[in-house]
Amino acid sequence: MIRQDFVLRMIDGFAQTAAQIEQRQKCRHYEEAFAILEDGVDKLTASRLEEILRFDQVELLSRLVGQDATIVGRYKIVLLAFLLKQAGDLAKELNKPNNAYYLIGLDLLLELFSIDEEIDDKEIPKIDIDTFAETLRGVNLPISTSSSLMEYYESKFEFSKAEAAFNQMLQANPDNSRIVRLGIAFYRRLENQNDATINAEHISRQKIATNLNQLCAKERTLGDLL
Numbered sequence: 001m002i003r004q005d006f007v008l009r010m011i012d013g014f015a016q017t018a019a020q021i022e023q024r025q026k027c028r029h030y031e032e033a034f035a036i037l038e039d040g041v042d043k044l045t046a047s048r049l050e051e052i053l054r055f056d057q058v059e060l061l062s063r064l065v066g067q068d069a070t071i072v073g074r075y076k077i078v079l080l081a082f083l084l085k086q087a088g089d090l091a092k093e094l095n096k097p098n099n100a101y102y103l104i105g106l107d108l109l110l111e112l113f114s115i116d117e118e119i120d121d122k123e124i125p126k127i128d129i130d131t132f133a134e135t136l137r138g139v140n141l142p143i144s145t146s147s148s149l150m151e152y153y154e155s156k157f158e159f160s161k162a163e164a165a166f167n168q169m170l171q172a173n174p175d176n177s178r179i180v181r182l183g184i185a186f187y188r189r190l191e192n193q194n195d196a197t198i199n200a201e202h203i204s205r206q207k208i209a210t211n212l213n214q215l216c217a218k219e220r221t222l223g224d225l226l
Helices: 002-026 030-045 049-054 057-065 071-093 099-115 129-135 143-155 159-172 177-191 195-200 205-225
Strands: none
Touching: 002 030, 002 071, 030 049, 030 071, 049 071, 049 099, 057 071, 057 099, 071 099, 071 129, 099 129, 099 143, 129 143, 143 159, 143 177, 159 177, 177 205, 195 205
16 A cells, blocks of 8 residues: 555656646747756656666666566656656757667666566556657667567567567678577567468568578578688
8 A cells, every 4th residue: 555655646746747848848948848857857766867878777777676576666667768758859859869868768668578568557658669669760779679679579469560670680780690590580480470460460471481591591601700
């Protein structure tokens, strides 16, 4: 009961912050909105926004979740991800670097997915992995992020999106044997899917076989170079 009350107070405080940010955005007072957002991040995480950008993922998750994956920690992840999306949008309006905010938000939601399903709560704004992935379209993501994104989409049977995440990794790192092996395993799993499933994703058996053969050949070539 105490934990539930804490979550409700946390959501209420977040809702007030989000409303203030939205109001300033509508008036194009982006600097004021950003200052309010920074204060909201501080209240939620006990860390300044600029510190969030410097933390590695392990340290950031430790601050949000603590020693165990409690419901409080999971709510904090979702709320911080929303604020990071807002930070990126505001930074863009202010002609400041913004991709770092989106990337951290995406990594947080992917981590949340790895430990639990997404939180479905009407009391908090909807923010999902697709939102961040679309915002970062065309950006070369870290291998760890792209591989997690690929895993996420495959788990949702969204194989076209999983394939796109893989292709982005491979194009940015064509001689990375780990990525090649990841692709081989992916297409072998696709081979085991039924026709209806892969056809719904506009992936043909011929494409699977061709890509698998190319990746296996590449793996052999990379092995010969060692």
